[in-house]
Amino acid sequence: MDILTMKPRRQFLLTGMLGAMGHGPLHAAEDRTGGDPLGSPQWPSLRAQYLTDAPMRFTDAIAVYTPAFADDAMNVPLQIDARALSATGGGVRRMRVLVDRNPIREVLSFEPLRALPMLSLRIRLEQASPVRALVQTADGQWHVGGVWAQAAGGGCTVPGASRADGSWKSTLNQVQARFFPNPVVGSRRLRVRVMHPMDTGLVASIPAFYIEQLELADTSGQAWWRLALHEPVSENPLLTFELPPEGPRAFRLQGRDNNGNRIDAEVRA
Protein backbone atom coordinates (compact mmCIF):
# COMPACT_ATOMS: atom_id res chain seq x y z
CA MET A 1 0.00 0.00 0.00
CA ASP A 2 1.53 3.24 -1.12
CA ILE A 3 -0.94 5.76 0.24
CA LEU A 4 1.40 7.09 2.86
CA THR A 5 3.89 8.39 0.37
CA MET A 6 1.25 10.46 -1.45
CA LYS A 7 1.72 14.17 -1.02
CA PRO A 8 -1.19 16.29 0.16
CA ARG A 9 -2.11 18.06 -3.05
CA ARG A 10 -4.53 20.51 -1.54
CA GLN A 11 -1.86 21.73 0.77
CA PHE A 12 0.49 22.52 -2.10
CA LEU A 13 -2.25 24.23 -4.03
CA LEU A 14 -3.24 26.46 -1.17
CA THR A 15 0.31 27.16 -0.23
CA GLY A 16 1.09 28.10 -3.81
CA MET A 17 -1.93 30.33 -4.34
CA LEU A 18 -2.12 32.09 -1.05
CA GLY A 19 1.62 32.21 -0.59
CA ALA A 20 1.93 34.06 -3.87
CA MET A 21 -0.79 36.49 -2.82
CA GLY A 22 0.58 37.02 0.66
CA HIS A 23 4.15 37.59 -0.40
CA GLY A 24 3.49 39.75 -3.44
CA PRO A 25 5.02 43.22 -3.02
CA LEU A 26 1.68 44.87 -3.88
CA HIS A 27 -0.04 43.15 -1.00
CA ALA A 28 2.76 43.21 1.53
CA ALA A 29 1.35 46.21 3.33
CA GLU A 30 -2.10 44.65 3.65
CA ASP A 31 -1.01 41.24 4.91
CA ARG A 32 -2.58 40.66 8.31
CA THR A 33 -1.78 36.97 8.35
CA GLY A 34 1.90 37.23 9.23
CA GLY A 35 2.79 35.65 5.89
CA ASP A 36 0.61 32.63 6.60
CA PRO A 37 0.36 30.48 3.47
CA LEU A 38 -3.13 29.44 4.61
CA GLY A 39 -4.19 33.08 4.72
CA SER A 40 -5.50 33.00 8.27
CA PRO A 41 -5.75 36.22 10.31
CA GLN A 42 -5.56 34.05 13.46
CA TRP A 43 -2.00 33.04 12.69
CA PRO A 44 -0.16 36.04 14.24
CA SER A 45 -1.86 35.47 17.61
CA LEU A 46 -1.20 31.73 17.48
CA ARG A 47 2.43 32.40 16.73
CA ALA A 48 2.72 34.90 19.58
CA GLN A 49 1.06 32.49 22.01
CA TYR A 50 2.86 29.27 21.12
CA LEU A 51 6.17 30.28 19.54
CA THR A 52 6.83 33.75 21.03
CA ASP A 53 10.07 34.87 19.38
CA ALA A 54 11.43 31.44 18.46
CA PRO A 55 12.70 31.05 14.90
CA MET A 56 10.10 29.51 12.57
CA ARG A 57 9.48 28.82 8.91
CA PHE A 58 6.52 27.59 6.90
CA THR A 59 7.18 24.31 5.15
CA ASP A 60 5.59 21.63 2.97
CA ALA A 61 7.82 19.03 4.60
CA ILE A 62 5.16 18.33 7.22
CA ALA A 63 2.22 16.44 5.74
CA VAL A 64 -1.07 17.28 7.44
CA TYR A 65 -4.00 15.23 6.17
CA THR A 66 -7.67 15.89 6.77
CA PRO A 67 -10.55 14.90 4.48
CA ALA A 68 -11.54 17.44 1.81
CA PHE A 69 -14.80 17.83 3.71
CA ALA A 70 -15.38 16.50 7.22
CA ASP A 71 -18.99 15.38 7.45
CA ASP A 72 -18.66 14.26 11.07
CA ALA A 73 -17.28 17.35 12.82
CA MET A 74 -16.91 15.43 16.11
CA ASN A 75 -14.57 12.88 14.55
CA VAL A 76 -12.41 14.49 11.91
CA PRO A 77 -9.57 12.16 10.91
CA LEU A 78 -6.19 13.85 11.13
CA GLN A 79 -2.80 12.45 10.28
CA ILE A 80 0.47 14.30 10.72
CA ASP A 81 3.66 13.03 9.19
CA ALA A 82 6.88 14.90 9.92
CA ARG A 83 9.25 12.08 8.95
CA ALA A 84 10.67 14.29 6.20
CA LEU A 85 12.25 16.38 9.01
CA SER A 86 13.98 13.39 10.62
CA ALA A 87 17.34 14.43 9.20
CA THR A 88 16.80 18.18 9.73
CA GLY A 89 18.17 20.10 12.71
CA GLY A 90 18.89 16.98 14.73
CA GLY A 91 15.44 15.47 14.20
CA VAL A 92 12.00 16.18 15.61
CA ARG A 93 11.81 17.09 19.29
CA ARG A 94 8.10 17.88 19.61
CA MET A 95 5.02 18.70 17.60
CA ARG A 96 2.09 20.81 18.55
CA VAL A 97 -1.29 20.62 16.81
CA LEU A 98 -3.44 23.77 16.61
CA VAL A 99 -6.81 24.57 15.04
CA ASP A 100 -7.09 28.30 14.29
CA ARG A 101 -10.86 28.64 14.49
CA ASN A 102 -11.75 26.23 17.26
CA PRO A 103 -12.91 27.83 20.52
CA ILE A 104 -10.07 25.84 22.12
CA ARG A 105 -7.21 26.07 19.69
CA GLU A 106 -4.65 23.68 21.14
CA VAL A 107 -5.28 20.02 20.30
CA LEU A 108 -2.19 18.28 21.60
CA SER A 109 1.53 18.36 22.11
CA PHE A 110 3.52 15.27 21.12
CA GLU A 111 7.07 14.29 21.96
CA PRO A 112 7.95 11.36 19.70
CA LEU A 113 11.09 10.52 21.78
CA ARG A 114 11.95 7.06 20.36
CA ALA A 115 8.89 6.80 18.10
CA LEU A 116 8.67 8.17 14.56
CA PRO A 117 7.42 11.78 14.20
CA MET A 118 4.04 10.68 12.91
CA LEU A 119 0.64 10.58 14.57
CA SER A 120 -2.98 9.85 13.62
CA LEU A 121 -6.09 10.71 15.61
CA ARG A 122 -9.61 12.20 15.35
CA ILE A 123 -10.40 15.74 16.41
CA ARG A 124 -13.41 18.00 16.83
CA LEU A 125 -13.93 20.96 14.51
CA GLU A 126 -16.26 23.79 15.39
CA GLN A 127 -16.09 25.26 11.88
CA ALA A 128 -13.95 25.20 8.75
CA SER A 129 -10.41 26.06 9.83
CA PRO A 130 -6.71 25.73 9.21
CA VAL A 131 -5.33 22.71 11.04
CA ARG A 132 -1.64 23.11 11.81
CA ALA A 133 1.31 21.12 12.97
CA LEU A 134 4.09 23.15 14.59
CA VAL A 135 7.15 20.95 14.66
CA GLN A 136 10.30 21.81 16.60
CA THR A 137 13.58 20.17 15.68
CA ALA A 138 16.35 19.55 18.21
CA ASP A 139 18.18 22.73 17.13
CA GLY A 140 15.24 24.82 18.41
CA GLN A 141 13.90 25.75 14.96
CA TRP A 142 10.12 25.56 14.44
CA HIS A 143 8.66 24.24 11.18
CA VAL A 144 5.00 24.94 10.47
CA GLY A 145 2.79 22.93 8.13
CA GLY A 146 -0.95 22.85 7.79
CA VAL A 147 -4.04 22.47 5.68
CA TRP A 148 -7.55 23.92 5.47
CA ALA A 149 -10.20 21.53 6.74
CA GLN A 150 -13.77 22.11 5.62
CA ALA A 151 -16.43 20.91 8.03
CA ALA A 152 -20.14 21.10 8.71
CA GLY A 153 -19.10 22.27 12.14
CA GLY A 154 -20.43 22.27 15.68
CA GLY A 155 -18.13 19.48 16.80
CA CYS A 156 -16.94 21.18 20.01
CA THR A 157 -20.31 22.24 21.37
CA VAL A 158 -22.46 19.12 21.37
CA PRO A 159 -22.10 16.22 23.81
CA GLY A 160 -20.48 13.01 22.60
CA ALA A 161 -22.40 9.74 22.30
CA SER A 162 -21.14 8.24 25.58
CA ARG A 163 -21.94 11.47 27.44
CA ALA A 164 -25.41 11.65 25.88
CA ASP A 165 -26.32 8.09 26.94
CA GLY A 166 -24.27 8.05 30.16
CA SER A 167 -22.28 4.96 29.13
CA TRP A 168 -18.90 6.65 29.72
CA LYS A 169 -19.11 5.81 33.45
CA SER A 170 -18.79 2.08 32.89
CA THR A 171 -15.75 2.29 30.60
CA LEU A 172 -13.77 5.30 31.84
CA ASN A 173 -10.04 5.07 31.11
CA GLN A 174 -10.20 1.51 29.82
CA VAL A 175 -7.40 0.88 27.32
CA GLN A 176 -7.26 -1.27 24.20
CA ALA A 177 -4.08 -1.52 22.17
CA ARG A 178 -2.78 -3.56 19.28
CA PHE A 179 0.45 -3.64 17.27
CA PHE A 180 0.35 -3.93 13.49
CA PRO A 181 3.47 -4.83 11.51
CA ASN A 182 4.56 -2.42 8.85
CA PRO A 183 1.55 -0.44 7.50
CA VAL A 184 4.17 2.27 7.04
CA VAL A 185 7.54 1.17 5.72
CA GLY A 186 10.02 0.96 8.59
CA SER A 187 7.46 1.15 11.39
CA ARG A 188 5.69 -1.04 13.89
CA ARG A 189 2.32 0.61 14.31
CA LEU A 190 0.64 0.88 17.69
CA ARG A 191 -3.03 1.77 17.84
CA VAL A 192 -4.34 2.74 21.26
CA ARG A 193 -7.90 3.46 22.32
CA VAL A 194 -8.59 5.03 25.70
CA MET A 195 -12.25 5.26 26.69
CA HIS A 196 -12.96 8.80 27.83
CA PRO A 197 -15.77 11.30 27.09
CA MET A 198 -13.26 14.11 26.41
CA ASP A 199 -15.82 16.76 27.33
CA THR A 200 -14.82 20.16 26.00
CA GLY A 201 -16.53 22.20 28.73
CA LEU A 202 -18.43 24.04 25.98
CA VAL A 203 -21.69 22.15 26.42
CA ALA A 204 -24.01 23.63 29.06
CA SER A 205 -23.67 21.96 32.49
CA ILE A 206 -20.92 19.57 31.36
CA PRO A 207 -17.55 20.78 32.65
CA ALA A 208 -14.33 20.12 30.77
CA PHE A 209 -13.25 16.54 31.41
CA TYR A 210 -10.44 15.18 29.29
CA ILE A 211 -7.26 13.14 29.26
CA GLU A 212 -4.29 15.43 29.91
CA GLN A 213 -1.29 13.14 29.72
CA LEU A 214 -0.29 9.81 28.21
CA GLU A 215 3.11 8.15 28.12
CA LEU A 216 4.33 4.86 26.74
CA ALA A 217 7.29 3.35 28.59
CA ASP A 218 9.11 0.03 28.33
CA THR A 219 9.62 -2.30 31.29
CA SER A 220 12.87 -0.54 32.23
CA GLY A 221 10.96 2.72 32.60
CA GLN A 222 12.34 4.28 29.41
CA ALA A 223 9.75 6.52 27.75
CA TRP A 224 9.01 5.88 24.04
CA TRP A 225 6.64 8.77 23.48
CA ARG A 226 4.80 11.37 25.52
CA LEU A 227 1.53 13.11 24.71
CA ALA A 228 -0.30 16.07 26.25
CA LEU A 229 -3.92 16.17 25.09
CA HIS A 230 -6.51 18.93 25.11
CA GLU A 231 -10.28 19.19 24.75
CA PRO A 232 -10.56 19.09 20.93
CA VAL A 233 -9.34 15.47 20.79
CA SER A 234 -12.40 13.33 19.97
CA GLU A 235 -14.29 11.18 22.45
CA ASN A 236 -12.73 7.77 23.18
CA PRO A 237 -9.45 8.76 21.50
CA LEU A 238 -8.04 6.32 18.97
CA LEU A 239 -4.36 7.23 18.66
CA THR A 240 -1.97 5.74 16.14
CA PHE A 241 1.79 5.79 16.74
CA GLU A 242 4.72 4.48 14.73
CA LEU A 243 7.46 2.69 16.67
CA PRO A 244 10.70 1.40 15.19
CA PRO A 245 10.34 -2.17 13.85
CA GLU A 246 12.85 -3.53 16.35
CA GLY A 247 12.41 -2.97 20.06
CA PRO A 248 10.71 -4.21 23.20
CA ARG A 249 7.48 -6.17 23.00
CA ALA A 250 6.14 -5.16 26.38
CA PHE A 251 5.19 -1.63 27.39
CA ARG A 252 3.15 0.19 29.94
CA LEU A 253 0.76 3.02 29.08
CA GLN A 254 0.24 5.52 31.87
CA GLY A 255 -1.53 8.81 32.14
CA ARG A 256 -4.22 10.81 33.83
CA ASP A 257 -7.19 13.01 33.08
CA ASN A 258 -7.82 16.52 34.39
CA ASN A 259 -9.81 15.14 37.34
CA GLY A 260 -6.85 13.07 38.47
CA ASN A 261 -8.21 9.70 37.33
CA ARG A 262 -5.33 7.43 36.38
CA ILE A 263 -4.79 5.49 33.19
CA ASP A 264 -2.53 2.48 33.59
CA ALA A 265 -2.41 -0.49 31.23
CA GLU A 266 -0.03 -3.16 29.99
CA VAL A 267 0.57 -2.99 26.24
CA ARG A 268 2.04 -6.10 24.64
CA ALA A 269 2.91 -7.00 21.09
Added chain:
Amino acid sequence: MKATAWMLLAALAATAQAQTAAPPAPRADVRTLDYGLQPRRIADGTWVIEGAVDDFSRANGCNIINTAFIATGEGVVVINTGPSRLYGEQQRRAIARVTAEPVRQVLNLDLHPDYFFGNQAWSDTPTQALAGTIAGMQAEGAAYEDNLYRLCGDWMRGTQATPAREPLQPHTLRLGRHVLELRRLQGHTGDDLVLIDTHTGVLFAGGLVFAERVPTTPHADPAAWLASLGTLEEWQAQGQFKTVVPSHGPVHDGTRGMAQTRDWLQWLTGLMRDSAEQGVDLSELMRMPIPARFAHWAAQPAEFNRSLAQWYPRYEQQALDRR
Protein backbone atom coordinates in the same frame (compact mmCIF):
# COMPACT_ATOMS: atom_id res chain seq x y z
CA MET B 1 -6.02 22.14 -32.69
CA LYS B 2 -9.52 23.50 -32.51
CA ALA B 3 -10.86 20.83 -34.84
CA THR B 4 -9.23 18.12 -32.76
CA ALA B 5 -10.82 19.45 -29.60
CA TRP B 6 -14.22 19.52 -31.25
CA MET B 7 -13.85 15.99 -32.53
CA LEU B 8 -12.81 14.81 -29.11
CA LEU B 9 -15.79 16.51 -27.51
CA ALA B 10 -18.16 15.02 -30.06
CA ALA B 11 -16.68 11.58 -29.52
CA LEU B 12 -17.01 11.94 -25.76
CA ALA B 13 -20.59 13.08 -26.07
CA ALA B 14 -21.43 10.13 -28.32
CA THR B 15 -19.83 7.72 -25.86
CA ALA B 16 -21.69 9.20 -22.94
CA GLN B 17 -24.99 8.91 -24.79
CA ALA B 18 -24.39 5.36 -25.82
CA GLN B 19 -23.52 4.37 -22.27
CA THR B 20 -26.40 5.96 -20.41
CA ALA B 21 -29.05 6.59 -23.08
CA ALA B 22 -30.32 9.27 -20.72
CA PRO B 23 -31.27 12.86 -21.52
CA PRO B 24 -29.04 15.70 -20.33
CA ALA B 25 -29.33 16.76 -16.71
CA PRO B 26 -32.03 19.34 -15.96
CA ARG B 27 -30.89 22.96 -16.17
CA ALA B 28 -31.42 24.50 -12.79
CA ASP B 29 -31.51 28.29 -12.86
CA VAL B 30 -30.04 29.64 -9.65
CA ARG B 31 -31.27 33.16 -10.39
CA THR B 32 -34.96 32.29 -10.73
CA LEU B 33 -34.80 29.16 -8.52
CA ASP B 34 -36.27 27.14 -11.37
CA TYR B 35 -35.28 23.47 -11.31
CA GLY B 36 -36.19 23.11 -15.00
CA LEU B 37 -38.11 19.89 -14.30
CA GLN B 38 -38.80 17.92 -17.48
CA PRO B 39 -41.01 14.83 -17.17
CA ARG B 40 -39.82 12.13 -19.57
CA ARG B 41 -42.17 9.33 -20.59
CA ILE B 42 -40.54 5.93 -20.09
CA ALA B 43 -43.55 3.58 -20.35
CA ASP B 44 -47.34 3.59 -20.69
CA GLY B 45 -48.62 6.35 -18.42
CA THR B 46 -45.24 6.56 -16.69
CA TRP B 47 -42.92 9.56 -16.46
CA VAL B 48 -39.69 10.21 -14.59
CA ILE B 49 -38.35 13.64 -13.66
CA GLU B 50 -34.62 13.10 -13.63
CA GLY B 51 -32.27 14.90 -11.27
CA ALA B 52 -28.61 15.58 -11.83
CA VAL B 53 -26.39 12.51 -11.42
CA ASP B 54 -24.19 14.28 -8.92
CA ASP B 55 -23.70 15.31 -5.30
CA PHE B 56 -25.80 18.08 -3.69
CA SER B 57 -24.71 21.55 -4.85
CA ARG B 58 -26.18 25.00 -5.27
CA ALA B 59 -25.53 24.81 -9.01
CA ASN B 60 -27.87 21.84 -9.42
CA GLY B 61 -30.32 23.17 -6.82
CA CYS B 62 -29.60 20.05 -4.77
CA ASN B 63 -31.85 18.26 -7.23
CA ILE B 64 -30.07 14.92 -7.52
CA ILE B 65 -33.07 12.63 -7.28
CA ASN B 66 -35.29 10.97 -9.84
CA THR B 67 -38.94 11.42 -8.96
CA ALA B 68 -41.72 9.81 -10.99
CA PHE B 69 -45.44 9.62 -11.53
CA ILE B 70 -47.87 7.16 -13.03
CA ALA B 71 -51.12 8.35 -14.60
CA THR B 72 -53.16 5.18 -14.14
CA GLY B 73 -56.44 6.29 -15.68
CA GLU B 74 -57.86 6.32 -12.17
CA GLY B 75 -55.67 9.06 -10.82
CA VAL B 76 -51.97 9.81 -10.57
CA VAL B 77 -49.55 8.17 -8.15
CA VAL B 78 -46.52 10.33 -7.38
CA ILE B 79 -43.25 8.72 -6.28
CA ASN B 80 -40.98 10.93 -4.14
CA THR B 81 -41.21 14.71 -3.88
CA GLY B 82 -37.68 16.11 -4.12
CA PRO B 83 -35.39 18.14 -1.87
CA SER B 84 -37.47 21.27 -1.10
CA ARG B 85 -40.85 22.97 -0.93
CA LEU B 86 -39.99 24.66 -4.25
CA TYR B 87 -39.29 21.32 -5.88
CA GLY B 88 -42.64 19.96 -4.71
CA GLU B 89 -44.46 22.99 -6.15
CA GLN B 90 -42.62 22.80 -9.47
CA GLN B 91 -43.12 19.03 -9.59
CA ARG B 92 -46.85 19.56 -9.12
CA ARG B 93 -47.00 22.02 -12.02
CA ALA B 94 -44.87 19.76 -14.22
CA ILE B 95 -47.28 16.86 -13.63
CA ALA B 96 -50.30 19.06 -14.39
CA ARG B 97 -48.71 20.01 -17.72
CA VAL B 98 -48.58 16.33 -18.71
CA THR B 99 -51.84 14.89 -17.41
CA ALA B 100 -55.24 16.26 -16.44
CA GLU B 101 -55.85 13.35 -14.05
CA PRO B 102 -56.00 14.30 -10.38
CA VAL B 103 -53.19 13.14 -8.12
CA ARG B 104 -54.64 10.55 -5.71
CA GLN B 105 -51.61 9.74 -3.57
CA VAL B 106 -47.95 10.53 -2.98
CA LEU B 107 -45.42 7.86 -1.96
CA ASN B 108 -42.08 8.48 -0.25
CA LEU B 109 -39.83 5.45 -0.79
CA ASP B 110 -37.54 6.10 2.17
CA LEU B 111 -36.67 8.60 4.92
CA HIS B 112 -33.98 10.61 3.13
CA PRO B 113 -34.71 14.31 2.66
CA ASP B 114 -34.83 14.41 -1.14
CA TYR B 115 -37.50 11.70 -1.03
CA PHE B 116 -39.94 13.79 0.97
CA PHE B 117 -39.04 17.48 1.42
CA GLY B 118 -41.44 18.41 -1.39
CA ASN B 119 -44.36 16.95 0.63
CA GLN B 120 -45.11 20.51 1.74
CA ALA B 121 -46.57 21.18 -1.70
CA TRP B 122 -48.89 18.17 -1.40
CA SER B 123 -50.73 19.11 1.80
CA ASP B 124 -54.12 18.38 0.18
CA THR B 125 -53.09 14.91 -1.00
CA PRO B 126 -52.47 11.72 1.03
CA THR B 127 -48.72 11.33 1.55
CA GLN B 128 -47.70 7.78 2.43
CA ALA B 129 -44.62 5.84 3.51
CA LEU B 130 -43.69 2.75 5.51
CA ALA B 131 -44.12 3.21 9.27
CA GLY B 132 -40.40 3.06 10.05
CA THR B 133 -39.76 5.61 7.32
CA ILE B 134 -42.24 8.03 8.86
CA ALA B 135 -40.66 7.62 12.30
CA GLY B 136 -37.26 8.35 10.76
CA MET B 137 -38.55 11.44 8.95
CA GLN B 138 -39.95 12.74 12.23
CA ALA B 139 -36.74 12.04 14.14
CA GLU B 140 -34.29 13.44 11.60
CA GLY B 141 -36.26 16.06 9.69
CA ALA B 142 -34.87 19.04 11.61
CA ALA B 143 -31.26 17.90 11.15
CA TYR B 144 -31.89 17.40 7.42
CA GLU B 145 -33.24 20.94 7.20
CA ASP B 146 -30.10 22.37 8.83
CA ASN B 147 -27.87 20.43 6.51
CA LEU B 148 -29.74 21.23 3.29
CA TYR B 149 -30.07 24.93 4.09
CA ARG B 150 -26.30 24.95 4.58
CA LEU B 151 -25.60 23.05 1.36
CA CYS B 152 -28.26 24.48 -0.94
CA GLY B 153 -28.98 27.99 0.33
CA ASP B 154 -31.86 29.86 -1.32
CA TRP B 155 -33.23 26.75 -3.00
CA MET B 156 -34.51 25.74 0.44
CA ARG B 157 -36.50 28.94 1.10
CA GLY B 158 -39.61 28.23 3.12
CA THR B 159 -38.92 24.52 3.36
CA GLN B 160 -39.97 22.68 6.50
CA ALA B 161 -39.54 18.94 6.86
CA THR B 162 -43.02 17.51 6.32
CA PRO B 163 -43.08 13.77 7.01
CA ALA B 164 -45.57 11.55 5.20
CA ARG B 165 -48.86 11.47 7.11
CA GLU B 166 -50.17 7.96 6.41
CA PRO B 167 -48.32 4.76 7.28
CA LEU B 168 -48.43 2.23 4.50
CA GLN B 169 -48.45 -1.59 4.57
CA PRO B 170 -47.00 -3.56 1.67
CA HIS B 171 -49.89 -4.38 -0.66
CA THR B 172 -51.08 -4.57 -4.26
CA LEU B 173 -52.71 -1.47 -5.65
CA ARG B 174 -54.88 -1.91 -8.78
CA LEU B 175 -55.60 1.33 -10.61
CA GLY B 176 -56.81 1.35 -14.21
CA ARG B 177 -54.57 -0.99 -16.20
CA HIS B 178 -51.76 -0.62 -13.69
CA VAL B 179 -51.05 -3.18 -10.97
CA LEU B 180 -48.66 -1.65 -8.45
CA GLU B 181 -46.85 -4.05 -6.13
CA LEU B 182 -45.73 -2.11 -3.04
CA ARG B 183 -43.11 -4.15 -1.20
CA ARG B 184 -40.89 -3.60 1.80
CA LEU B 185 -37.20 -4.38 1.63
CA GLN B 186 -34.35 -3.03 3.73
CA GLY B 187 -30.64 -2.32 3.78
CA HIS B 188 -30.29 1.13 2.23
CA THR B 189 -32.40 2.22 5.21
CA GLY B 190 -34.39 0.25 7.77
CA ASP B 191 -37.54 0.52 5.63
CA ASP B 192 -37.07 0.61 1.87
CA LEU B 193 -40.31 0.77 -0.09
CA VAL B 194 -40.07 -0.48 -3.68
CA LEU B 195 -42.80 -0.35 -6.27
CA ILE B 196 -43.17 -2.69 -9.23
CA ASP B 197 -45.71 -1.80 -11.89
CA THR B 198 -46.42 -5.19 -13.45
CA HIS B 199 -48.39 -3.52 -16.26
CA THR B 200 -45.34 -1.67 -17.55
CA GLY B 201 -42.55 -3.81 -16.08
CA VAL B 202 -41.00 -0.83 -14.31
CA LEU B 203 -39.31 -1.13 -10.89
CA PHE B 204 -39.07 2.04 -8.79
CA ALA B 205 -36.11 0.90 -6.74
CA GLY B 206 -35.62 3.87 -4.41
CA GLY B 207 -32.22 3.92 -2.74
CA LEU B 208 -31.60 0.18 -3.07
CA VAL B 209 -30.21 0.62 -6.58
CA PHE B 210 -27.73 3.25 -7.68
CA ALA B 211 -26.38 3.56 -11.22
CA GLU B 212 -23.16 5.36 -12.19
CA ARG B 213 -23.32 7.08 -8.83
CA VAL B 214 -21.75 6.18 -5.48
CA PRO B 215 -24.39 4.76 -3.11
CA THR B 216 -25.20 6.77 0.00
CA THR B 217 -25.02 4.93 3.30
CA PRO B 218 -25.98 7.04 6.35
CA HIS B 219 -28.71 4.58 7.40
CA ALA B 220 -27.43 1.51 5.61
CA ASP B 221 -26.85 -2.05 6.73
CA PRO B 222 -24.64 -3.61 4.06
CA ALA B 223 -25.58 -7.25 4.75
CA ALA B 224 -29.31 -6.50 4.60
CA TRP B 225 -28.77 -4.37 1.50
CA LEU B 226 -26.95 -7.17 -0.33
CA ALA B 227 -29.77 -9.57 0.60
CA SER B 228 -32.34 -7.13 -0.81
CA LEU B 229 -30.36 -6.82 -4.03
CA GLY B 230 -30.52 -10.62 -4.26
CA THR B 231 -34.30 -10.46 -3.89
CA LEU B 232 -34.58 -7.80 -6.59
CA GLU B 233 -32.40 -9.83 -8.95
CA GLU B 234 -34.66 -12.82 -8.36
CA TRP B 235 -37.75 -10.77 -9.20
CA GLN B 236 -36.02 -9.45 -12.28
CA ALA B 237 -35.08 -13.00 -13.37
CA GLN B 238 -38.74 -14.02 -12.91
CA GLY B 239 -39.71 -11.25 -15.32
CA GLN B 240 -41.54 -9.13 -12.76
CA PHE B 241 -39.84 -6.02 -14.15
CA LYS B 242 -37.37 -5.09 -16.85
CA THR B 243 -36.84 -1.34 -16.46
CA VAL B 244 -35.21 0.06 -13.33
CA VAL B 245 -35.82 3.59 -12.08
CA PRO B 246 -33.18 4.20 -9.41
CA SER B 247 -33.51 7.26 -7.19
CA HIS B 248 -29.99 8.30 -8.20
CA GLY B 249 -28.55 7.58 -11.64
CA PRO B 250 -29.94 6.93 -15.10
CA VAL B 251 -33.06 4.87 -15.79
CA HIS B 252 -31.94 1.60 -17.37
CA ASP B 253 -33.04 -1.88 -18.38
CA GLY B 254 -31.73 -5.04 -16.74
CA THR B 255 -29.37 -5.72 -13.87
CA ARG B 256 -26.72 -3.04 -14.46
CA GLY B 257 -27.56 -0.84 -11.47
CA MET B 258 -28.13 -3.80 -9.16
CA ALA B 259 -24.79 -5.29 -10.18
CA GLN B 260 -22.99 -1.96 -9.70
CA THR B 261 -24.50 -1.42 -6.26
CA ARG B 262 -23.62 -4.96 -5.18
CA ASP B 263 -20.08 -4.62 -6.54
CA TRP B 264 -19.56 -1.36 -4.64
CA LEU B 265 -20.92 -2.65 -1.32
CA GLN B 266 -18.86 -5.81 -1.51
CA TRP B 267 -15.70 -3.95 -2.47
CA LEU B 268 -16.19 -1.30 0.22
CA THR B 269 -16.93 -3.71 3.08
CA GLY B 270 -14.03 -5.96 2.03
CA LEU B 271 -11.70 -2.98 1.89
CA MET B 272 -12.72 -1.85 5.38
CA ARG B 273 -12.40 -5.34 6.86
CA ASP B 274 -8.93 -5.93 5.40
CA SER B 275 -7.67 -2.42 6.14
CA ALA B 276 -8.76 -2.51 9.79
CA GLU B 277 -7.00 -5.84 10.22
CA GLN B 278 -3.81 -4.29 8.80
CA GLY B 279 -4.05 -1.32 11.15
CA VAL B 280 -4.78 1.28 8.46
CA ASP B 281 -6.10 4.58 9.85
CA LEU B 282 -9.31 6.22 8.60
CA SER B 283 -7.30 9.18 7.32
CA GLU B 284 -5.14 6.87 5.20
CA LEU B 285 -8.10 4.93 3.88
CA MET B 286 -9.75 8.14 2.67
CA ARG B 287 -6.71 8.73 0.47
CA MET B 288 -6.82 5.27 -1.09
CA PRO B 289 -7.03 5.34 -4.88
CA ILE B 290 -10.46 4.13 -5.97
CA PRO B 291 -10.51 1.28 -8.52
CA ALA B 292 -11.01 2.41 -12.11
CA ARG B 293 -14.41 0.75 -12.42
CA PHE B 294 -15.79 3.07 -9.69
CA ALA B 295 -13.61 6.14 -10.17
CA HIS B 296 -15.79 7.88 -12.79
CA TRP B 297 -19.03 7.55 -10.81
CA ALA B 298 -20.81 10.70 -9.72
CA ALA B 299 -20.26 12.03 -6.16
CA GLN B 300 -16.82 10.44 -6.04
CA PRO B 301 -14.89 10.71 -3.72
CA ALA B 302 -17.25 12.66 -1.43
CA GLU B 303 -19.63 9.75 -0.93
CA PHE B 304 -16.77 7.26 -0.52
CA ASN B 305 -15.37 9.45 2.26
CA ARG B 306 -18.79 9.74 3.90
CA SER B 307 -19.28 5.99 3.92
CA LEU B 308 -15.82 5.48 5.41
CA ALA B 309 -16.51 8.07 8.13
CA GLN B 310 -19.82 6.36 8.93
CA TRP B 311 -18.63 2.74 8.84
CA TYR B 312 -14.88 2.38 9.24
CA PRO B 313 -14.68 3.25 12.96
CA ARG B 314 -16.74 0.11 13.66
CA TYR B 315 -14.24 -2.01 11.76
CA GLU B 316 -11.35 -0.34 13.59
CA GLN B 317 -13.01 -1.14 16.90
CA GLN B 318 -13.55 -4.76 15.87
CA ALA B 319 -9.87 -5.04 14.98
CA LEU B 320 -8.96 -3.81 18.48
CA ASP B 321 -11.48 -6.20 20.05
CA ARG B 322 -9.99 -9.13 18.13
CA ARG B 323 -6.55 -8.69 19.62
